[in-house]
Amino acid sequence: MKKIYNFTTDKKEILEVLDERRKFMDDFFMCFYPFGRKKPNIVFTNGCFDLIHSQHINLLNKSKELGYYLVVGVNSDKSVKLLKGEDRPIFSEEDRAFILSSLEAVDCVIIFDDYSVLDLIKFVKPDIMTKGDDYNVNQLDDVGGEFIKTYGGKLERIPTKKGMATSDIINKIIKLYK
Secondary structure, three states, X not given: OOOEEEOOOOHHHHHHHHHHHHHHHHHHHHHHOOOOOOOOOEEEEEEOOOOOOHXXXXXXXXXXXXXXXXXXXXXXXXXXXXXXOOOOOOOOXXXXXXXXXXXXXXXXXEEEOOOOOHHHHHHHOOOEEEEEOOOOHHHHHHHHHHHHHHOOOXXXXXXXXXXXXXXXXXXXXXXXXX
């Protein structure tokens, strides 16, 4: 299991890890690929990840394929309640972060409290940010896409299946077991 960070309390440690990762990859590429990198270094995605399912795994695996180091921002319990309502999350932030940190594709998990992920994106400054293709371009700009473009970062939308959002799954379970 990888270390789980809290954006509110662990900023210095997160910055050290990201700086160390960037330096390592720069040195590595200078030695083995003097003509440039094969892939971008840091990829970022985020979400509530409540009731982790196949679409989450697909997002994480496809995100990891785009770069060498995948950072996953996880909404805290407090921010999930703001986004999804008082009955959510189903699992605690610790449980969700633990599951994510146990996945092979995930290199770093950061729990954040804010309603918006923008401050975390500004802090991490990923080379690529990914979201599911259920987000339109305007929504991507709202969740950090506009900022990422200011320094040459890229946005990638990962294909998703309709009807497979966590809310859809919860509603199906409620319907089946009423």
